[in-house]
Amino acid sequence: MNPVSPAAAARAAASATTPSAVIPRLDQPEALLEAMLLIRAYELRLSARSAQGGTPSTCTAVGQEAAAVGVVSVLTADDLILTNHRSAGHLLARGADPGRMMAEVLGRRDGYCKGKSGSLHISVRELGVVLTSTIVGGELSLATGVALSQTMLGRPGIVACFFGDGAAGEGIFHESLNLAAVWKLPILYVCENNEWQAFVHRRETMVGERIAARAAPYGIASATVDGNDVDAVRTAARAAIDSIRDSGEPFLLELLTYRLRGHFEPDDQAYVNAAELAAWQARDPIERLKARLLAGGGFTTGDLNGIDARVNARIDAAMAFAEASPWPDTSDLLTDIYA
Amino acid sequence: MTTITVYDAMAQALAEEMRRDARVLMFGEGVATKRAELLAEFGSTRVRNTPLAEGIIAGTAVGAAATGLRPVIDLLFAPFLCYAMDELVNSAGKLRYLSGGQFEFPLVAIAMTGAGWAVGSQHNHNVEAWFAHAPGLKVVMPSNAADFKGLLKSAVRDDNPVLFFVDIGLLYQPGEVPDGETLVPLGQAAIARPGQDVTLVSYAKTVPVCLQAADALAAEGIAAEVIDLRTIKPLDEAMVLASARRTGRVVVVHEASRTCGVGAEVAALVAEHAFDSLKAPVRRVTGPDAPPPASYPLEQAFVPGVDAIAEAVRALVRKLH
Ligand SMILES: Cc1ncc(C[n+]2csc(CCOP(=O)(O)OP(=O)(O)O)c2C)c(N)n1
Ligand SMILES: [Mg+2]
Numbered sequence: 001m002n003p004v005s006p007a008a009a010a011r012a013a014a015s016a017t018t019p020s021a022v023i024p025r026l027d028q029p030e031a032l033l034e035a036m037l038l039i040r041a042y043e044l045r046l047s048a049r050s051a052q053g054g055t056p057s058t059c060t061a062v063g064q065e066a067a068a069v070g071v072v073s074v075l076t077a078d079d080l081i082l083t084n085h086r087s088a089g090h091l092l093a094r095g096a097d098p099g100r101m102m103a104e105v106l107g108r109r110d111g112y113c114k115g116k117s118g119s120l121h122i123s124v125r126e127l128g129v130v131l132t133s134t135i136v137g138g139e140l141s142l143a144t145g146v147a148l149s150q151t152m153l154g155r156p157g158i159v160a161c162f163f164g165d166g167a168a169g170e171g172i173f174h175e176s177l178n179l180a181a182v183w184k185l186p187i188l189y190v191c192e193n194n195e196w197q198a199f200v201h202r203r204e205t206m207v208g209e210r211i212a213a214r215a216a217p218y219g220i221a222s223a224t225v226d227g228n229d230v231d232a233v234r235t236a237a238r239a240a241i242d243s244i245r246d247s248g249e250p251f252l253l254e255l256l257t258y259r260l261r262g263h264f265e266p267d268d269q270a271y272v273n274a275a276e277l278a279a280w281q282a283r284d285p286i287e288r289l290k291a292r293l294l295a296g297g298g299f300t301t302g303d304l305n306g307i308d309a310r311v312n313a314r315i316d317a318a319m320a321f322a323e324a325s326p327w328p329d330t331s332d333l334l335t336d337i338y339a
Numbered sequence: 340m341t342t343i344t345v346y347d348a349m350a351q352a353l354a355e356e357m358r359r360d361a362r363v364l365m366f367g368e369g370v371a372t373k374r375a376e377l378l379a380e381f382g383s384t385r386v387r388n389t390p391l392a393e394g395i396i397a398g399t400a401v402g403a404a405a406t407g408l409r410p411v412i413d414l415l416f417a418p419f420l421c422y423a424m425d426e427l428v429n430s431a432g433k434l435r436y437l438s439g440g441q442f443e444f445p446l447v448a449i450a451m452t453g454a455g456w457a458v459g460s461q462h463n464h465n466v467e468a469w470f471a472h473a474p475g476l477k478v479v480m481p482s483n484a485a486d487f488k489g490l491l492k493s494a495v496r497d498d499n500p501v502l503f504f505v506d507i508g509l510l511y512q513p514g515e516v517p518d519g520e521t522l523v524p525l526g527q528a529a530i531a532r533p534g535q536d537v538t539l540v541s542y543a544k545t546v547p548v549c550l551q552a553a554d555a556l557a558a559e560g561i562a563a564e565v566i567d568l569r570t571i572k573p574l575d576e577a578m579v580l581a582s583a584r585r586t587g588r589v590v591v592v593h594e595a596s597r598t599c600g601v602g603a604e605v606a607a608l609v610a611e612h613a614f615d616s617l618k619a620p621v622r623r624v625t626g627p628d629a630p631p632p633a634s635y636p637l638e639q640a641f642v643p644g645v646d647a648i649a650e651a652v653r654a655l656v657r658k659l660h
Contacts, residue, residue, distance in 0.1 A: 080406075114439035123438040131405055131442065135429050141394060142430060145402020145410070152364070152384060153407050172425075175395035182390065336440035337475055339498035 021126040024095045026073035029289070029297055030307065032230055035073070036065035036286050037311040039089045042098050045315050046105060046119075047265045056105055058119040061089035063228075063260030066285035067192050069093045070233025071160060071253070074241065078157030080128045080146055082139040085120050086192075087132055090162055094127045098314060099321035108325035115328045116336065128157070137170030139163055140189075144176055147185035147250075158186040158244050166197030168211045174218075180250040181218045187250040188240055189215075192227060194259040199271060215252035227255025228285040231292075260284070340515040345505070348484040348516050349449075350376065352491035353411065355520075357381050360409060363495055367396055367413035367449075397423035397448065401430045404446040404500070411495060416462040417452035417504065420470075431500035432475030444475075444500045447491070453544055453594055454638045455508030460630035463507065463638075465595035470502045471572040471604070477525055478571040480504040482546035484514030486569055489523030497525060506543040506594075528575035530582070534562035537588040537652050540579055540605050542568040545592045545643055552648035561656055571601055576608055583609045587618035588655045594642050597625040619655040624648050 026032055043060040050057045061068060068089025072081070075094075083090045091101060096112070104111025105119040112124050120134040131142045143161035150157055167173060168191060180187050191211045195202050215222035221243055225236040233255060240251040258280035262269050269277065293299040343351070354377060357363045366387035371378045378386040389396050393414055400410040414423055431444045452465050471478045477499055481487045487505075494501040531546055532553050539549040546567045553563040564582055568575065583589050589609050591602035602623040609621050624643045631641050 112439070113437060113441070116439050117437045121434070121437045123441055125441040131402060131430070131434055133430060133434070135425055138425070138430060141398025141426050142402035144395060145399040145404070146406050148399060148403045149406035149408050172394050172398065175390070175392040178390055179392065179395045179399065336436045339435065339443040
């Protein structure tokens, strides 16, 4: 597909969705581990607070850190991201400031969305995280349009669209895949198959094991990979992106992972099969990466403890920043409705 | 001035705006087939047919609007908006606000509705009030060719999501359209006919019906003012209230069903802000709370007619004496 015209592209560039903030390079094992630990610490800190009451609850990505970090780490600064209610991993891996994210969750003025989003729809346009939607399937409905802008305005980036196994049951999933295939849109569909759809196990809602199997009928290439192995995710995501760039067509990448905590904090997970949970806890993506680094990566326990300490200090500072951030002015109730 | 149909007025508006701004594109089911002249001039990248899938048509427009394009989508008949409701209401209407103002959604969603083609209520259902009730959206429903052209052009230039309803019964009505650039601002009503005894507030196909009623009433010595809202959201409250204060009597007329319709909003507005000027209660003449039927006489009976409007006015005027 050709750009509209150089003039239009130039005009659009002015209001562009080209990421402008600093996007961290995540290519060394230490950086990958640190990003995963940051997500875990962020989620656990907020969960602990909400358990005490007085802090809004969140949908945590605990257990899914390798999926988020693995994919986001192989995106370029030109690429755009759409995500959903379980977004902290994607945002933090992309370089979002945990302090501003926590401020958003707490409903404070310094939040990325001025406190109007809360945890559920945090977008950070300057990082290329656009149109976060907490309508299950919403991100799938919007990704096609974002990708259409990329192609028509001659922008280089692809669009990574994160969604859950539950969202793949929405009709819009099929509409999105079909249109992306027919219009040859550069979308990396990333399904984090975490076995849970709120309080319903995936087994109850689908025949067959794989979301990726739904790509072929639309002529879309796909792969399924261990989503708790950050290196495997990176390799698969890189191959998927190469495929998108070579073919100009979308790709569906399914990451097999597990929601280690409940759907929405606090959640006692009384409905979760204990053996299943234990089996997945034994495959914790962070522990697996740590073990690998200790076994052959040239890291010592002291090194890893040092990273942990750095991350915890960052989360302490982030929480302090969020707590110090003022509430929005009530006059903000009526701003940002219309352009 | 040139006399053209509403359909051609819309075609002119679309072509002019696509010529003016390379970011404007149009897609929908059959758009590239039926608007062959746009396809010929602007090419298949900017004029597209889509799969039969209103949700993703609307969602694609919303995503594209937020990231640099200015899409116009044709969703065919208003009842099909139900399939696109999530994308229009939850995304286009809310994601600017929820993101703290990070995105704009310059898009236009066109849909046809109203009695006239005997297609029944799965193709004819005046749902404009649903969208007026949703935050972050604008809603336009013109009554004549010049306004169709001028409002559609303004809608394309607006940086917000606009629902643009086309009353089927007006589609092939001819009307005078100014030559050259013609823009009608969103949010401005028009006085279709001045008068001092009573105000008829309406929009779309029932505006010409109100004008006919005003003719009949004039013969009886009653001077009715007819206000064409043109835009339902934002509502031109100032013009409605000024007229209500002048005449002291208000009748709201629309084809959409009565309960929680635009008429209820106008009546409440007048009661809240112009009560002291009223000489009689505000009256509504609307379609019934029923699904619009197909059969021609039933379909026509659904729509407020000249007699019903004139009779409502007479009742109000009698109240004074
Ligand atoms: C349209 C819609 N239906 C239901 C919900 C409530 N809800 C929020 S998250 C969720 C589960 C989604 O499951 P999945 O897509 O697998 O994502 P996960 O939460 O596992 O990451 C549900 C049912 C919603 N937000 N939107
Ligand atoms: Mg899930």
